[in-house]
Amino acid sequence: MKDTYRHQGMRKKLAEIVEQKGVSDKRVLNAIKKIPRHLFMDSSFEEHAYQDKAFPIGASQTISQPFTVAFQSELLEVKKGSKILEIGTGSGYQTAVLLELGAQVYTIERQKELFKKTNLFLPKLGYKPKQMIFGDGYKGLVSQAPFDGIIVTAGAPFVPKPLMAQLKVGGRLVIPVGDDVQVMTLYTRKSPKEFEKFEYGEFRFVPMLEDKN
Numbered sequence: 097m098k099d100t101y102r103h104q105g106m107r108k109k110l111a112e113i114v115e116q117k118g119v120s121d122k123r124v125l126n127a128i129k130k131i132p133r134h135l136f137m138d139s140s141f142e143e144h145a146y147q148d149k150a151f152p153i154g155a156s157q158t159i160s161q162p163f164t165v166a167f168q169s170e171l172l173e174v175k176k177g178s179k180i181l182e183i184g185t186g187s188g189y190q191t192a193v194l195l196e197l198g199a200q201v202y203t204i205e206r207q208k209e210l211f212k213k214t215n216l217f218l219p220k221l222g223y224k225p226k227q228m229i230f231g232d233g234y235k236g237l238v239s240q241a242p243f244d245g246i247i248v249t250a251g252a253p254f255v256p257k258p259l260m261a262q263l264k265v266g267g268r269l270v271i272p273v274g275d276d277v278q279v280m281t282l283y284t285r286k287s288p289k290e291f292e293k294f295e296y297g298e299f300r301f302v303p304m305l306e307d308k309n
């Protein structure tokens with residue numbers, strides 16, 4: 097599959113829609129304009145790639161809605177060189193947005209098929225996370241902690257304690273919390289023992305699954 101002027105035009109419109117829905121961070125909007133989202137999906141769904149919708153990517157998972165990706169990225173306040181942990185690599189689209197923002201990205205996926213596919217695909221587009229990990233995001237990534245930011249891209253029934261623990265003081269955790277419907281929640285770490293919590297309305301994600309082993 098190729099990236100053409102037509103795709104670029106559609107992305108520009110998509111970025112405008114995302115902006116109209118309330119995302120104002122220009123760096124995030126530029127990432128949406130730049131990343132060829134259609135290449136992150138099966139070629140037969142190409143026509144759907146630049147609608148502001150989630151879409152199936154196999155293994156019962158979805159590529160998140162562009163507005164959601166942009167909204168979470170804005171809340172994370174990524175700076176150049178920020179060390180970011182992403183839970184739920186999926187198609188790698190959110191990972192690409194974080195890399196466009198200049199983050200050093202560590203990303204975890206628990207679905208073997210998706211992990212393998214995205215692990216091969218992202219570098220082909222020139223997107224190179226620091227580490228792509230096949231594993232359970234509930235545990236975070238202790239070997240690389242602490243992080244400036246942690247972003248969870250699956251619906252978490254509760255806030256995993258290890259993720260709170262692996263945040264730097266001053267760091268931000270963006271996590272959709274809930275079972276059927278999730279409330280987008282931001283935790284900022286004020287001190288080793290203090291967190292501040294903010295809530296940003298309802299979203300729908302595929303569930304964050306716990307590994308039983």
Ligand code: SAH
Binds near residue numbers: 233234302303304305
């Ligand atoms: N960021 C992705 C969103 C994919 S949907 C994208 O833009 O395409 C959420 C992803 O989280 C799925 O791929 C799912 O397999 C993964 N996931 C669910 N529970 C997880 C867990 N405990 N640890 C790591 N990944 C998990």
